[in-house]
Amino acid sequence: MAKSGDKSSSSGKKSLKRKAAAEELQEAAFAGDGATESEGQPPKAAAFPPGFSISEIKNKQRRHLMFTRWKQQQRKEKLAAKKKLKKEREALGDKAPPKPVPKTIDNQRVYDETTVDPNDEEVAYDEATDEFASYFNKQTSPKILITTSDRPHGRTVRLCEQLSTVIPNSHVYYRRGLALKKIIPQCITRDFTDLIVINEDRKTPNGLILSHLPNGPTAHFKMSSVRLRKEIKRRGKDPTEHIPEIILNNFTTRLGHSIGRMFASLFPHNPQFIGRQVATFHNQRDYIFFRFHRYIFRSEKKVGIQELGPRFTLKLRSLQKGTFDSKYGEYEWVHKPREMDTSRRKFHL
Amino acid sequence: MASAAARWNHVWVGTETGILKGVNLQRKQAANFTAGGQPRREESVSALCWGAGGETEILVGCADRTVKHFSTEDGIFQGLRHCPGGEGTFRGLAQADGTIITCVDSGILRVWHDNDKDVSSDPLLEVRVGPGVCRMRQDPAHPHVVATGGKENALKMWDLQGSEEPVFRAKNVRNDWLDLRVPIWDQDIQFLPGSQKLVTCTGYHQVRVYDPASPQRRPVLETTYGEYPLTAMTLTPGGNSVIVGNTHGQLAEIDLRQGRLLGCLKGLAGSVRGLQCHPSKPLLASCGLDRVLRIHRIQNPRGLEHKDEPQEPQEANKVPLEDTETDELWASLEAAAKRKLSDLEQTQGALQTRRRKKKRPGSTSP
Numbered sequence: 001m002a003k004s005g006d007k008s009s010s011s012g013k014k015s016l017k018r019k020a021a022a023e024e025l026q027e028a029a030f031a032g033d034g035a036t037e038s039e040g041q042p043p044k045a046a047a048f049p050p051g052f053s054i055s056e057i058k059n060k061q062r063r064h065l066m067f068t069r070w071k072q073q074q075r076k077e078k079l080a081a082k083k084k085l086k087k088e089r090e091a092l093g094d095k096a097p098p099k100p101v102p103k104t105i106d107n108q109r110v111y112d113e114t115t116v117d118p119n120d121e122e123v124a125y126d127e128a129t130d131e132f133a134s135y136f137n138k139q140t141s142p143k144i145l146i147t148t149s150d151r152p153h154g155r156t157v158r159l160c161e162q163l164s165t166v167i168p169n170s171h172v173y174y175r176r177g178l179a180l181k182k183i184i185p186q187c188i189t190r191d192f193t194d195l196i197v198i199n200e201d202r203k204t205p206n207g208l209i210l211s212h213l214p215n216g217p218t219a220h221f222k223m224s225s226v227r228l229r230k231e232i233k234r235r236g237k238d239p240t241e242h243i244p245e246i247i248l249n250n251f252t253t254r255l256g257h258s259i260g261r262m263f264a265s266l267f268p269h270n271p272q273f274i275g276r277q278v279a280t281f282h283n284q285r286d287y288i289f290f291r292f293h294r295y296i297f298r299s300e301k302k303v304g305i306q307e308l309g310p311r312f313t314l315k316l317r318s319l320q321k322g323t324f325d326s327k328y329g330e331y332e333w334v335h336k337p338r339e340m341d342t343s344r345r346k347f348h349l
Numbered sequence: 350m351a352s353a354a355a356r357w358n359h360v361w362v363g364t365e366t367g368i369l370k371g372v373n374l375q376r377k378q379a380a381n382f383t384a385g386g387q388p389r390r391e392e393s394v395s396a397l398c399w400g401a402g403g404e405t406e407i408l409v410g411c412a413d414r415t416v417k418h419f420s421t422e423d424g425i426f427q428g429l430r431h432c433p434g435g436e437g438t439f440r441g442l443a444q445a446d447g448t449i450i451t452c453v454d455s456g457i458l459r460v461w462h463d464n465d466k467d468v469s470s471d472p473l474l475e476v477r478v479g480p481g482v483c484r485m486r487q488d489p490a491h492p493h494v495v496a497t498g499g500k501e502n503a504l505k506m507w508d509l510q511g512s513e514e515p516v517f518r519a520k521n522v523r524n525d526w527l528d529l530r531v532p533i534w535d536q537d538i539q540f541l542p543g544s545q546k547l548v549t550c551t552g553y554h555q556v557r558v559y560d561p562a563s564p565q566r567r568p569v570l571e572t573t574y575g576e577y578p579l580t581a582m583t584l585t586p587g588g589n590s591v592i593v594g595n596t597h598g599q600l601a602e603i604d605l606r607q608g609r610l611l612g613c614l615k616g617l618a619g620s621v622r623g624l625q626c627h628p629s630k631p632l633l634a635s636c637g638l639d640r641v642l643r644i645h646r647i648q649n650p651r652g653l654e655h656k657d658e659p660q661e662p663q664e665a666n667k668v669p670l671e672d673t674e675t676d677e678l679w680a681s682l683e684a685a686a687k688r689k690l691s692d693l694e695q696t697q698g699a700l701q702t703r704r705r706k707k708k709r710p711g712s713t714s715p
Contacts, residue, residue, distance in 0.1 A: 114640070330619075330620035336615075336618065
């Protein structure tokens, strides 16, 4: 009885635990097949009947105890193995085999057959004559209309205002409950090239419709992780009127190319940059991360960046041919979760 | 080399950049054929059909209102015929007794003499079908009978050797339960073999069967599928069902005896622009705006057989007409709009290994 009292009071101490464990095991042994144990000395490995696993112990405290002990054991072994490997590498020196690269989902990505080969002529021709050709040939310069769904709340309104500072030559208009199909012909007559509609749900922006105007494709995105300027820590001062540079990362497939070109056509096409602002659309695992920074080259190799502007994440839901017409329009790509999301290593953008 | 390859192509696809692609499913290869050597958007293929002489020639209707003759034996474009008149692209192309029948968007249906030397001859016959035509289809059993239909343009069946009036003019269905007129938008028409019946699929996701032999001008059978416009349709080898595709890439097989949905096929991500079943085997070729040509097996089991990825993506325009013997081959193809033509010569096949991508539960027995 005294022993058990000790047991409970000094539960943190290993040796006492071990003794208690030994005692319990002894009792169990007597009750069971009679595997003998040494008494007094805490046994490193208690004798269990073969095929016994820790999870079969009915007593929760005891089970926890055994498990923690096992875990500590595993950790020790792992550390020992690591040290050994490190020693071997040092011993071999230059002849050591290269370190194995850990597998990540991006590494294991299933090769997408629609990945565009840079030398592909048909794609090149297709892109040279698609709806964005006039932008890339510098025949039209972008003029963007930014609006929201009807009756937007504060966050959405502020996001629109901040977006309009990021995207040059953009105008924000209040939606006033107008139908998009009626807004679009008016935009076309007023020479707008793109229409951005930010959809709002329960006071947060959650969707983005980007429609290239004369008759271009319409992309519908899901928007998440929206951070307005005041929510960004350690940010720089507000963006200036300079036209930003654009970075489009990782748009490899044909669909990715189309979306990348859509984003590129929002900004004026001028390779001579003035100002040190950059807008990045980074695609990773089908999520497009938008960031807006100001950079400064401190030396040849060191760059400092400050994040300005809003940040958000987009995921493509559908790409529709023609201007916005969700009911009767023809879709170039529709995201179908049950068919397309079956593999964790397959991405479409 | 080109000629040999051209002969063994199973599926022919036309694209929006003007390239005609022949896909060899046995060797999983695609060959591009252009009239001018370079792809041109003005020549985007809007209609395809077999030419005279049983699948050795393809008639390609382009957006610049020319009909080109392509020989599958030689693999080259042989002739060009300019078919002016009316506005819009070709919505139907057919060939009958040495004449070419064309129908354009604005509703001008013309019959031209199929003579290369006589490039600028006038049409032999001109019929005004009504504006907004979406499809003109020729009856395979009676080459001089065509059917046309379109947006707010009811289904009409014309006998080109008969009178100027249509043989059969369909009537719109009754007003719906709110007493509103049901709009008409016939997107695709097929003639059912063995009888005079016609099947249409509409942009308001309806599939309708008309019977000109019966006194009823309204559809004999009407079913709906999905909630998006149906853009393409093809008959299955059995003749009892059709497969329709809509703008979201959903394919469904619908039984015409009861109007029931038999099952769906999956895989397409973009709007279906072209569908074609093999005349005897339970295979379906589909192409769409997602730039991929897919071969599906319709029964036992229902699933994807091949997928031909485009090397250079283009937009699909038309549907394939037929496909022949298919093996387990993965061709790299640009699948844009496709019009497919099948090559019936290729009937001896190697093993048809079953490739089960995803089996649809509850697939019907043949």
